[in-house]
Amino acid sequence: xxxxxxxxxxxxxxxxxxxxxxxxxxxxxxxxxxxxxxxxxxxxxxxxxxxxxxxxxxxxxxxxxxxxxxxxxxxxxxxxxxxxxxxxxxxxxxxxxxxxxxxxxxxxxxxxxxxxxxxxxxxxxxxxxxxxxxxxxxxxxxxxxxxxxxxxxxxxxxxxxxxxxxxxxxxxxxxxxxxxxxxxxxxxxxxxxxxxxxxxxxxxxxxxxxxxxxxxxxxxxxxxxxxxxxxxxxxxxxxxxxxxxxxxxxxxxxxxxxxxxxxxxxxxxxxxxxxxxxxxxxxxxxxxxxxx
Amino acid sequence: xxxxxxxxxxxxxxxxxxxxxxxxxxxxxxxxxxxxxxxxxxxxxxxxxxxxxxxxxxxxxxxxxxxxxxxxxxxxxxxxxxxxxxxxxxxxxxxxxxxxxxxxxxxxxxxxxxxxxxxxxxxxxxxxxxxxxxxxxxxxxxxxxxxxxxxxxxxxxxxxxxxxxxxxxx
Numbered sequence: 001x002x003x004x005x006x007x008x009x010x011x012x013x014x015x016x017x018x019x020x021x022x023x024x025x026x027x028x029x030x031x032x033x034x035x036x037x038x039x040x041x042x043x044x045x046x047x048x049x050x051x052x053x054x055x056x057x058x059x060x061x062x063x064x065x066x067x068x069x070x071x072x073x074x075x076x077x078x079x080x081x082x083x084x085x086x087x088x089x090x091x092x093x094x095x096x097x098x099x100x101x102x103x104x105x106x107x108x109x110x111x112x113x114x115x116x117x118x119x120x121x122x123x124x125x126x127x128x129x130x131x132x133x134x135x136x137x138x139x140x141x142x143x144x145x146x147x148x149x150x151x152x153x154x155x156x157x158x159x160x161x162x163x164x165x166x167x168x169x170x171x172x173x174x175x176x177x178x179x180x181x182x183x184x185x186x187x188x189x190x191x192x193x194x195x196x197x198x199x200x201x202x203x204x205x206x207x208x209x210x211x212x213x214x215x216x217x218x219x220x221x222x223x224x225x226x227x228x229x230x231x232x233x234x235x236x237x238x239x240x241x242x243x244x245x246x247x248x249x250x251x252x253x254x255x256x257x258x259x260x261x262x263x264x265x266x267x268x269x270x271x272x273x274x275x276x277x278x279x280x281x282x283x284x285x286x287x288x289x290x291x292x
Numbered sequence: 293x294x295x296x297x298x299x300x301x302x303x304x305x306x307x308x309x310x311x312x313x314x315x316x317x318x319x320x321x322x323x324x325x326x327x328x329x330x331x332x333x334x335x336x337x338x339x340x341x342x343x344x345x346x347x348x349x350x351x352x353x354x355x356x357x358x359x360x361x362x363x364x365x366x367x368x369x370x371x372x373x374x375x376x377x378x379x380x381x382x383x384x385x386x387x388x389x390x391x392x393x394x395x396x397x398x399x400x401x402x403x404x405x406x407x408x409x410x411x412x413x414x415x416x417x418x419x420x421x422x423x424x425x426x427x428x429x430x431x432x433x434x435x436x437x438x439x440x441x442x443x444x445x446x447x448x449x450x451x452x453x454x455x456x457x458x459x460x461x462x
Contacts, residue, residue: 001315002336007294008314008360034361041356042337045317053294054314058361082350106426108341108404111350112357193425 003044010056014063014142014169020055021167022144029053033169035078036114038105039121057114063171066090071177073097077116077170082107084115094175096135096184096202100127103186106194116170119155122162122225124261125196129156130220131186133228134202137175143168156225179214182206183290185282188221189274191265197221198266199274201229203282205236207290212236217253217279222260222271229253232279241287243280250279299363303328304372312359319343321359322369330370330399334428341427344400345369351407353426370399373406381447382406382440391440393431400427405441413449415441 007029011017017033024031032051034040043049057063063078066087073093075084084090085101104110104118104127118128119139131137132152139150144167155163164170178184188200199222205215215233220226232253239245254276262268300309303326310325319336322328322345334340336355343354346368373380382405385391392398401424408415408423415423420441421434429437 001313001320002317003315005295005313005315008297008358009294010360037358037361038338038356041317041358044315045337045355056361106341107423108344108351108353108426109338109356112347112352193422 002047003041004047004050006044006051007053008056009053010059012059014060014171017055017057017060017169018142018144018167021169024053024055025167031055031166033057033120035117035120036080036112037117038109038113039117039123057169063116068093069174073175073177075115075173075175077114077119077172079115081105081110081113081115081118085110093177094135096178096186096204097131097175099184099186100131100202103127103188103197103200109194116173119173120162120164120170122156122160123196124159124223124225125198125200125221127186127188127197127200127220130200130202130218130226132156132173133226134184134204134216134218135175135178137173139170140172140174141168142171147171149174158224178204179206181291183286183288185285185289187278187282187285189278199260199271199278201275201278201282203279203286205283205286205290207241207287210240212239212241212287215283217249217282219253219257219275219279222257222275229256229275229279231256236283243284246280246283247276249283250276253279297360297363299360301359301362301365301367303367304369310359314358314360316359317355318345318347318357318359318362318367319354321362322354322367325359328369328371332396332399334396339428340397341400341404342397344403344427346403346407349407351404368403370402373402380406382409382444385444385447386437386440389436389440389443391432391437392429397427397429401429401437405444408441409445409448414445417442 029052031053034054034056063076065076091098137152185203188197190197200220202218206213215236217229217232232249235249235252254272260268260271295314319333322331332342334342338353338356344351345354
Protein backbone atom coordinates (compact mmCIF):
# COMPACT_ATOMS: atom_id res chain seq x y z
CA UNK A 1 0.00 0.00 0.00
CA UNK A 2 1.35 3.36 -1.00
CA UNK A 3 -0.07 5.83 1.55
CA UNK A 4 1.08 5.74 5.16
CA UNK A 5 -1.60 4.49 7.59
CA UNK A 6 -4.34 6.83 8.75
CA UNK A 7 -7.70 6.69 10.49
CA UNK A 8 -10.59 7.26 8.11
CA UNK A 9 -13.90 8.90 8.97
CA UNK A 10 -16.89 9.69 6.76
CA UNK A 11 -19.41 11.56 8.92
CA UNK A 12 -23.04 11.84 7.78
CA UNK A 13 -23.57 15.53 8.44
CA UNK A 14 -21.66 18.79 8.28
CA UNK A 15 -22.04 19.37 12.01
CA UNK A 16 -20.59 15.90 12.66
CA UNK A 17 -17.63 16.81 10.40
CA UNK A 18 -16.97 20.04 12.28
CA UNK A 19 -17.34 18.34 15.69
CA UNK A 20 -14.94 15.60 14.59
CA UNK A 21 -12.39 18.10 13.28
CA UNK A 22 -12.58 19.92 16.59
CA UNK A 23 -12.11 16.71 18.59
CA UNK A 24 -9.12 15.68 16.46
CA UNK A 25 -7.62 19.13 16.89
CA UNK A 26 -8.09 18.95 20.67
CA UNK A 27 -6.42 15.53 20.70
CA UNK A 28 -3.52 17.00 18.71
CA UNK A 29 -4.17 14.63 15.80
CA UNK A 30 -3.07 15.84 12.39
CA UNK A 31 -6.26 15.54 10.31
CA UNK A 32 -6.96 16.36 6.68
CA UNK A 33 -10.32 16.92 5.04
CA UNK A 34 -10.86 14.66 2.01
CA UNK A 35 -13.18 15.90 -0.72
CA UNK A 36 -12.61 14.67 -4.29
CA UNK A 37 -9.08 13.61 -3.39
CA UNK A 38 -7.60 14.39 -6.80
CA UNK A 39 -4.79 16.42 -5.20
CA UNK A 40 -4.71 14.77 -1.78
CA UNK A 41 -4.50 11.16 -2.97
CA UNK A 42 -1.32 11.73 -5.02
CA UNK A 43 0.18 13.52 -2.02
CA UNK A 44 -0.70 10.53 0.18
CA UNK A 45 0.67 8.03 -2.34
CA UNK A 46 3.91 9.98 -2.68
CA UNK A 47 3.89 10.36 1.12
CA UNK A 48 4.33 14.09 0.74
CA UNK A 49 1.37 14.21 3.10
CA UNK A 50 1.12 11.80 6.04
CA UNK A 51 -1.95 12.86 8.02
CA UNK A 52 -2.96 10.72 11.00
CA UNK A 53 -6.63 11.04 10.10
CA UNK A 54 -8.75 11.69 7.02
CA UNK A 55 -12.23 13.18 7.30
CA UNK A 56 -14.13 12.40 4.09
CA UNK A 57 -16.94 14.73 3.02
CA UNK A 58 -18.38 12.23 0.52
CA UNK A 59 -21.60 11.65 2.48
CA UNK A 60 -22.50 15.36 2.58
CA UNK A 61 -24.86 15.16 -0.41
CA UNK A 62 -26.38 18.52 0.54
CA UNK A 63 -23.12 20.24 -0.50
CA UNK A 64 -23.73 19.15 -4.10
CA UNK A 65 -25.70 21.83 -5.96
CA UNK A 66 -25.57 24.69 -8.45
CA UNK A 67 -28.33 27.22 -7.99
CA UNK A 68 -29.27 30.77 -8.87
CA UNK A 69 -29.85 33.09 -5.94
CA UNK A 70 -30.82 36.42 -7.44
CA UNK A 71 -27.82 37.58 -9.43
CA UNK A 72 -25.48 35.13 -7.73
CA UNK A 73 -24.62 31.54 -8.60
CA UNK A 74 -24.27 29.47 -5.43
CA UNK A 75 -22.22 26.30 -5.93
CA UNK A 76 -21.88 23.65 -3.22
CA UNK A 77 -18.29 22.76 -2.42
CA UNK A 78 -18.81 19.02 -3.10
CA UNK A 79 -20.26 19.56 -6.57
CA UNK A 80 -17.95 17.81 -9.04
CA UNK A 81 -16.00 19.84 -11.56
CA UNK A 82 -17.71 17.92 -14.38
CA UNK A 83 -21.09 18.99 -13.03
CA UNK A 84 -19.89 22.61 -13.11
CA UNK A 85 -18.47 22.05 -16.61
CA UNK A 86 -21.74 20.53 -17.89
CA UNK A 87 -24.08 23.00 -16.15
CA UNK A 88 -26.07 25.11 -18.67
CA UNK A 89 -26.51 27.65 -15.87
CA UNK A 90 -22.74 28.08 -15.50
CA UNK A 91 -22.24 28.16 -19.26
CA UNK A 92 -24.86 30.87 -19.66
CA UNK A 93 -24.22 32.97 -16.55
CA UNK A 94 -20.48 32.52 -15.96
CA UNK A 95 -18.73 31.56 -19.19
CA UNK A 96 -15.35 32.51 -17.67
CA UNK A 97 -15.87 29.90 -14.94
CA UNK A 98 -16.89 27.35 -17.56
CA UNK A 99 -13.76 28.08 -19.60
CA UNK A 100 -11.55 27.82 -16.50
CA UNK A 101 -13.15 24.49 -15.55
CA UNK A 102 -12.40 23.00 -18.97
CA UNK A 103 -8.70 23.62 -18.24
CA UNK A 104 -8.64 21.79 -14.89
CA UNK A 105 -6.90 18.43 -15.35
CA UNK A 106 -8.72 15.89 -17.51
CA UNK A 107 -12.29 14.69 -17.65
CA UNK A 108 -11.42 11.69 -15.45
CA UNK A 109 -10.09 14.12 -12.82
CA UNK A 110 -13.06 16.48 -13.11
CA UNK A 111 -15.48 13.54 -12.73
CA UNK A 112 -14.13 12.97 -9.22
CA UNK A 113 -12.58 16.29 -8.21
CA UNK A 114 -14.76 18.60 -6.12
CA UNK A 115 -15.36 22.22 -7.03
CA UNK A 116 -14.39 23.39 -3.55
CA UNK A 117 -11.23 21.31 -3.39
CA UNK A 118 -9.30 23.52 -5.79
CA UNK A 119 -10.02 26.53 -3.59
CA UNK A 120 -8.82 24.92 -0.37
CA UNK A 121 -5.83 23.33 -2.11
CA UNK A 122 -4.80 26.83 -3.28
CA UNK A 123 -2.23 25.65 -5.77
CA UNK A 124 -0.94 28.90 -7.28
CA UNK A 125 -0.83 27.33 -10.76
CA UNK A 126 -4.45 26.18 -10.59
CA UNK A 127 -7.29 27.89 -12.43
CA UNK A 128 -10.00 28.43 -9.81
CA UNK A 129 -8.19 30.83 -7.47
CA UNK A 130 -7.56 33.14 -10.45
CA UNK A 131 -11.17 32.84 -11.59
CA UNK A 132 -12.28 33.50 -8.00
CA UNK A 133 -10.32 36.75 -7.76
CA UNK A 134 -11.34 37.85 -11.27
CA UNK A 135 -15.03 37.26 -10.53
CA UNK A 136 -15.03 38.46 -6.89
CA UNK A 137 -16.27 35.13 -5.61
CA UNK A 138 -17.20 34.79 -1.97
CA UNK A 139 -16.46 31.65 0.04
CA UNK A 140 -18.80 30.34 2.69
CA UNK A 141 -16.99 28.57 5.51
CA UNK A 142 -18.50 26.65 8.44
CA UNK A 143 -16.65 25.96 11.68
CA UNK A 144 -17.22 25.51 15.41
CA UNK A 145 -18.31 29.15 15.74
CA UNK A 146 -20.81 28.92 12.91
CA UNK A 147 -20.67 30.35 9.42
CA UNK A 148 -18.54 33.12 7.97
CA UNK A 149 -17.92 34.47 4.49
CA UNK A 150 -14.55 35.36 3.04
CA UNK A 151 -13.82 37.33 -0.12
CA UNK A 152 -11.66 35.40 -2.58
CA UNK A 153 -9.11 38.22 -2.44
CA UNK A 154 -8.59 37.48 1.29
CA UNK A 155 -8.90 33.70 1.14
CA UNK A 156 -5.67 32.78 -0.64
CA UNK A 157 -2.75 33.61 1.64
CA UNK A 158 0.28 31.99 0.08
CA UNK A 159 1.43 28.82 -1.67
CA UNK A 160 -1.06 26.03 -0.75
CA UNK A 161 -2.28 28.08 2.23
CA UNK A 162 -5.70 29.63 2.78
CA UNK A 163 -7.58 31.49 5.46
CA UNK A 164 -9.36 28.22 6.39
CA UNK A 165 -8.79 27.01 9.96
CA UNK A 166 -8.10 23.29 10.55
CA UNK A 167 -11.55 22.94 12.15
CA UNK A 168 -13.39 24.71 9.32
CA UNK A 169 -14.96 23.38 6.12
CA UNK A 170 -15.54 25.27 2.88
CA UNK A 171 -19.22 24.66 2.08
CA UNK A 172 -20.21 27.00 -0.73
CA UNK A 173 -18.72 29.25 -3.37
CA UNK A 174 -20.78 32.26 -4.39
CA UNK A 175 -20.20 33.73 -7.83
CA UNK A 176 -21.71 37.17 -8.41
CA UNK A 177 -23.01 38.00 -11.89
CA UNK A 178 -20.81 40.15 -14.09
CA UNK A 179 -22.34 43.48 -15.12
CA UNK A 180 -24.16 43.23 -18.44
CA UNK A 181 -21.87 43.58 -21.45
CA UNK A 182 -18.72 42.55 -19.58
CA UNK A 183 -16.08 40.96 -21.81
CA UNK A 184 -13.89 38.18 -20.45
CA UNK A 185 -10.99 35.93 -21.29
CA UNK A 186 -9.30 32.99 -19.61
CA UNK A 187 -5.93 32.01 -21.04
CA UNK A 188 -3.19 29.63 -19.99
CA UNK A 189 -0.15 27.93 -21.40
CA UNK A 190 0.80 24.44 -20.23
CA UNK A 191 3.35 22.01 -21.64
CA UNK A 192 0.68 19.37 -22.14
CA UNK A 193 -3.11 19.48 -22.28
CA UNK A 194 -4.44 19.05 -18.74
CA UNK A 195 -1.22 19.96 -16.96
CA UNK A 196 -0.90 22.77 -14.48
CA UNK A 197 -0.28 26.04 -16.28
CA UNK A 198 3.19 27.52 -16.49
CA UNK A 199 1.34 30.83 -16.56
CA UNK A 200 -2.20 32.01 -17.13
CA UNK A 201 -4.40 35.09 -16.95
CA UNK A 202 -8.05 35.89 -16.37
CA UNK A 203 -9.39 39.18 -17.74
CA UNK A 204 -12.72 40.98 -17.36
CA UNK A 205 -13.57 44.47 -18.63
CA UNK A 206 -16.31 46.65 -20.07
CA UNK A 207 -16.16 48.86 -23.12
CA UNK A 208 -18.06 52.17 -23.13
CA UNK A 209 -17.89 54.43 -26.18
CA UNK A 210 -14.71 52.75 -27.32
CA UNK A 211 -13.05 53.21 -23.93
CA UNK A 212 -12.00 50.42 -21.56
CA UNK A 213 -13.71 50.48 -18.14
CA UNK A 214 -13.14 48.53 -14.92
CA UNK A 215 -10.46 46.21 -16.28
CA UNK A 216 -9.48 43.37 -14.01
CA UNK A 217 -6.42 41.31 -14.85
CA UNK A 218 -5.40 38.33 -12.72
CA UNK A 219 -2.30 36.21 -13.32
CA UNK A 220 -1.66 32.68 -12.01
CA UNK A 221 1.21 30.23 -11.99
CA UNK A 222 3.68 33.06 -11.47
CA UNK A 223 3.68 33.68 -7.71
CA UNK A 224 2.67 32.30 -4.34
CA UNK A 225 -1.00 32.94 -5.13
CA UNK A 226 -3.04 34.10 -8.08
CA UNK A 227 -2.63 37.87 -8.12
CA UNK A 228 -4.14 40.96 -9.67
CA UNK A 229 -1.90 43.02 -11.92
CA UNK A 230 -2.89 46.64 -11.12
CA UNK A 231 0.05 47.92 -13.20
CA UNK A 232 -1.41 46.26 -16.27
CA UNK A 233 -4.96 47.37 -15.42
CA UNK A 234 -3.86 51.01 -15.13
CA UNK A 235 -2.41 50.98 -18.62
CA UNK A 236 -5.78 50.24 -20.23
CA UNK A 237 -8.23 51.75 -17.72
CA UNK A 238 -10.13 54.65 -19.29
CA UNK A 239 -8.15 54.41 -22.52
CA UNK A 240 -9.22 53.97 -26.10
CA UNK A 241 -8.62 50.40 -27.27
CA UNK A 242 -5.78 49.36 -29.49
CA UNK A 243 -3.49 46.40 -29.71
CA UNK A 244 -0.30 48.37 -28.99
CA UNK A 245 -1.86 49.36 -25.68
CA UNK A 246 -2.70 45.71 -24.90
CA UNK A 247 0.94 44.81 -25.41
CA UNK A 248 2.05 47.71 -23.26
CA UNK A 249 -0.28 46.46 -20.52
CA UNK A 250 1.22 42.98 -20.85
CA UNK A 251 4.74 44.29 -20.42
CA UNK A 252 3.73 46.48 -17.47
CA UNK A 253 2.10 43.50 -15.76
CA UNK A 254 5.05 41.20 -16.45
CA UNK A 255 7.56 43.77 -15.21
CA UNK A 256 5.65 44.20 -11.96
CA UNK A 257 5.74 40.49 -11.06
CA UNK A 258 7.86 40.29 -7.94
CA UNK A 259 9.17 36.81 -8.15
CA UNK A 260 7.75 34.48 -10.81
CA UNK A 261 8.44 30.88 -9.93
CA UNK A 262 11.37 29.25 -11.68
CA UNK A 263 11.39 25.48 -12.03
CA UNK A 264 12.01 22.59 -14.40
CA UNK A 265 8.94 23.56 -16.45
CA UNK A 266 9.77 27.21 -17.05
CA UNK A 267 12.27 29.81 -15.92
CA UNK A 268 11.16 33.02 -14.23
CA UNK A 269 12.07 34.99 -17.36
CA UNK A 270 9.99 32.72 -19.56
CA UNK A 271 7.04 33.04 -17.20
CA UNK A 272 7.32 36.84 -17.38
CA UNK A 273 7.28 36.62 -21.15
CA UNK A 274 4.23 34.33 -21.08
CA UNK A 275 2.36 36.77 -18.84
CA UNK A 276 3.12 39.67 -21.17
CA UNK A 277 1.78 37.74 -24.16
CA UNK A 278 -1.24 36.29 -22.35
CA UNK A 279 -2.32 39.65 -20.93
CA UNK A 280 -2.28 41.16 -24.43
CA UNK A 281 -4.19 38.20 -25.87
CA UNK A 282 -6.61 38.21 -22.97
CA UNK A 283 -7.38 41.90 -23.35
CA UNK A 284 -8.00 41.53 -27.08
CA UNK A 285 -10.30 38.56 -26.53
CA UNK A 286 -12.19 40.25 -23.68
CA UNK A 287 -12.75 43.37 -25.81
CA UNK A 288 -14.01 41.22 -28.68
CA UNK A 289 -16.46 39.52 -26.30
CA UNK A 290 -17.72 42.71 -24.65
CA UNK A 291 -21.09 44.00 -25.81
CA UNK A 292 -20.39 47.61 -26.78
CA UNK B 293 -11.36 0.86 15.02
CA UNK B 294 -11.10 3.30 12.15
CA UNK B 295 -8.41 1.82 9.96
CA UNK B 296 -10.37 -1.29 8.82
CA UNK B 297 -13.71 -0.83 7.09
CA UNK B 298 -16.48 -3.07 5.76
CA UNK B 299 -17.50 -2.12 2.21
CA UNK B 300 -20.02 -3.33 -0.35
CA UNK B 301 -19.41 -2.65 -4.03
CA UNK B 302 -20.95 -3.90 -7.26
CA UNK B 303 -18.33 -4.57 -9.92
CA UNK B 304 -19.45 -5.54 -13.43
CA UNK B 305 -22.83 -6.51 -12.00
CA UNK B 306 -21.48 -8.70 -9.17
CA UNK B 307 -21.77 -7.61 -5.56
CA UNK B 308 -18.74 -7.99 -3.31
CA UNK B 309 -18.49 -7.45 0.46
CA UNK B 310 -15.01 -7.06 1.83
CA UNK B 311 -13.16 -5.63 4.79
CA UNK B 312 -10.43 -3.25 3.67
CA UNK B 313 -7.67 -1.09 5.07
CA UNK B 314 -8.50 2.61 4.91
CA UNK B 315 -5.34 3.31 2.96
CA UNK B 316 -6.02 0.71 0.24
CA UNK B 317 -6.55 2.42 -3.13
CA UNK B 318 -9.51 1.37 -5.24
CA UNK B 319 -7.07 0.22 -7.95
CA UNK B 320 -5.29 -2.16 -5.59
CA UNK B 321 -8.62 -3.33 -4.17
CA UNK B 322 -9.93 -4.28 -7.60
CA UNK B 323 -6.71 -6.05 -8.56
CA UNK B 324 -5.71 -7.78 -5.34
CA UNK B 325 -8.89 -8.24 -3.32
CA UNK B 326 -11.20 -8.99 -6.27
CA UNK B 327 -8.56 -10.57 -8.57
CA UNK B 328 -9.68 -8.38 -11.48
CA UNK B 329 -6.27 -7.79 -13.03
CA UNK B 330 -7.52 -6.04 -16.16
CA UNK B 331 -7.25 -2.69 -14.43
CA UNK B 332 -3.61 -1.73 -14.78
CA UNK B 333 -1.62 0.33 -12.34
CA UNK B 334 0.99 2.59 -13.90
CA UNK B 335 2.09 5.73 -12.11
CA UNK B 336 -0.11 5.31 -8.99
CA UNK B 337 -0.52 9.06 -8.59
CA UNK B 338 -3.03 10.11 -11.20
CA UNK B 339 -0.88 10.93 -14.21
CA UNK B 340 -1.02 8.00 -16.64
CA UNK B 341 -4.71 7.02 -16.75
CA UNK B 342 -4.06 3.25 -17.01
CA UNK B 343 -6.20 2.48 -13.94
CA UNK B 344 -9.31 4.35 -15.17
CA UNK B 345 -12.60 2.61 -14.36
CA UNK B 346 -16.24 3.70 -14.35
CA UNK B 347 -17.63 4.66 -10.95
CA UNK B 348 -21.41 5.02 -11.12
CA UNK B 349 -20.98 5.43 -14.87
CA UNK B 350 -18.31 8.17 -14.81
CA UNK B 351 -14.65 7.57 -15.65
CA UNK B 352 -12.29 8.01 -12.72
CA UNK B 353 -8.75 7.07 -11.84
CA UNK B 354 -8.97 4.18 -9.42
CA UNK B 355 -5.54 5.02 -7.98
CA UNK B 356 -6.97 8.39 -6.89
CA UNK B 357 -9.76 6.84 -4.84
CA UNK B 358 -9.66 4.82 -1.68
CA UNK B 359 -11.53 1.52 -1.77
CA UNK B 360 -13.51 2.66 1.27
CA UNK B 361 -14.77 5.65 -0.74
CA UNK B 362 -16.37 3.27 -3.24
CA UNK B 363 -18.66 1.77 -0.60
CA UNK B 364 -22.11 1.46 -2.20
CA UNK B 365 -20.86 2.31 -5.71
CA UNK B 366 -21.36 0.51 -9.02
CA UNK B 367 -18.08 -0.02 -10.84
CA UNK B 368 -17.27 -1.14 -14.36
CA UNK B 369 -13.75 -2.37 -15.08
CA UNK B 370 -12.40 -3.45 -18.45
CA UNK B 371 -13.56 -7.01 -17.66
CA UNK B 372 -17.13 -5.66 -17.68
CA UNK B 373 -17.05 -4.32 -21.24
CA UNK B 374 -17.56 -7.60 -23.10
CA UNK B 375 -20.86 -9.49 -23.00
CA UNK B 376 -21.33 -13.26 -23.35
CA UNK B 377 -17.92 -13.67 -24.92
CA UNK B 378 -18.57 -10.90 -27.45
CA UNK B 379 -16.06 -8.09 -27.36
CA UNK B 380 -17.33 -4.56 -26.86
CA UNK B 381 -17.15 -2.63 -30.15
CA UNK B 382 -14.48 -0.42 -28.61
CA UNK B 383 -12.35 -3.49 -27.91
CA UNK B 384 -12.93 -4.89 -31.40
CA UNK B 385 -12.07 -1.54 -32.98
CA UNK B 386 -8.81 -1.27 -31.02
CA UNK B 387 -7.85 -4.70 -32.40
CA UNK B 388 -8.91 -3.84 -35.95
CA UNK B 389 -7.07 -0.49 -36.05
CA UNK B 390 -4.03 -1.51 -33.98
CA UNK B 391 -4.93 0.85 -31.14
CA UNK B 392 -2.46 -0.98 -28.91
CA UNK B 393 0.95 -2.55 -28.95
CA UNK B 394 2.12 -3.58 -25.48
CA UNK B 395 -1.39 -3.13 -24.09
CA UNK B 396 -0.46 -1.71 -20.71
CA UNK B 397 -2.38 1.55 -21.11
CA UNK B 398 -5.24 -0.07 -23.06
CA UNK B 399 -7.75 -0.82 -20.25
CA UNK B 400 -7.87 2.87 -19.37
CA UNK B 401 -8.27 3.96 -22.98
CA UNK B 402 -11.08 1.42 -23.49
CA UNK B 403 -13.00 2.61 -20.44
CA UNK B 404 -12.72 6.32 -21.29
CA UNK B 405 -13.62 5.60 -24.92
CA UNK B 406 -16.70 3.63 -23.88
CA UNK B 407 -17.77 6.55 -21.68
CA UNK B 408 -17.13 9.10 -24.44
CA UNK B 409 -19.11 7.20 -27.07
CA UNK B 410 -22.03 6.65 -24.77
CA UNK B 411 -22.51 10.42 -24.45
CA UNK B 412 -21.26 11.41 -27.91
CA UNK B 413 -21.86 8.83 -30.66
CA UNK B 414 -20.13 10.89 -33.34
CA UNK B 415 -17.12 12.68 -31.83
CA UNK B 416 -14.67 14.80 -33.79
CA UNK B 417 -10.94 14.06 -33.60
CA UNK B 418 -10.58 17.06 -31.29
CA UNK B 419 -13.28 15.77 -28.97
CA UNK B 420 -11.59 12.36 -28.86
CA UNK B 421 -8.22 13.95 -28.10
CA UNK B 422 -9.85 16.00 -25.34
CA UNK B 423 -11.57 12.98 -23.78
CA UNK B 424 -8.45 10.79 -23.95
CA UNK B 425 -5.89 13.49 -23.12
CA UNK B 426 -5.57 12.06 -19.61
CA UNK B 427 -4.17 8.77 -20.88
CA UNK B 428 -0.54 8.11 -21.71
CA UNK B 429 0.50 5.57 -24.36
CA UNK B 430 4.21 5.05 -25.04
CA UNK B 431 3.83 2.71 -28.03
CA UNK B 432 1.32 3.83 -30.58
CA UNK B 433 1.91 7.55 -31.06
CA UNK B 434 -1.87 7.91 -30.52
CA UNK B 435 -2.82 8.09 -34.20
CA UNK B 436 -4.00 4.49 -34.33
CA UNK B 437 -5.91 5.05 -31.09
CA UNK B 438 -7.77 7.98 -32.67
CA UNK B 439 -8.60 5.78 -35.64
CA UNK B 440 -9.74 2.98 -33.33
CA UNK B 441 -12.12 5.31 -31.53
CA UNK B 442 -13.53 6.59 -34.82
CA UNK B 443 -14.08 3.01 -35.98
CA UNK B 444 -15.71 2.08 -32.66
CA UNK B 445 -18.03 5.08 -32.97
CA UNK B 446 -18.98 3.99 -36.47
CA UNK B 447 -19.58 0.39 -35.38
CA UNK B 448 -21.78 1.53 -32.51
CA UNK B 449 -23.72 3.97 -34.70
CA UNK B 450 -24.34 1.27 -37.27
CA UNK B 451 -25.20 -1.26 -34.59
CA UNK B 452 -22.58 -3.70 -35.86
CA UNK B 453 -22.11 -4.87 -32.31
CA UNK B 454 -24.65 -4.30 -29.54
CA UNK B 455 -23.57 -1.68 -27.02
CA UNK B 456 -22.55 -3.27 -23.76
CA UNK B 457 -21.13 -0.20 -22.09
CA UNK B 458 -23.94 0.46 -19.66
CA UNK B 459 -22.84 -0.76 -16.25
CA UNK B 460 -26.39 -1.16 -14.90
CA UNK B 461 -27.32 -4.33 -16.80
CA UNK B 462 -25.46 -7.68 -16.72
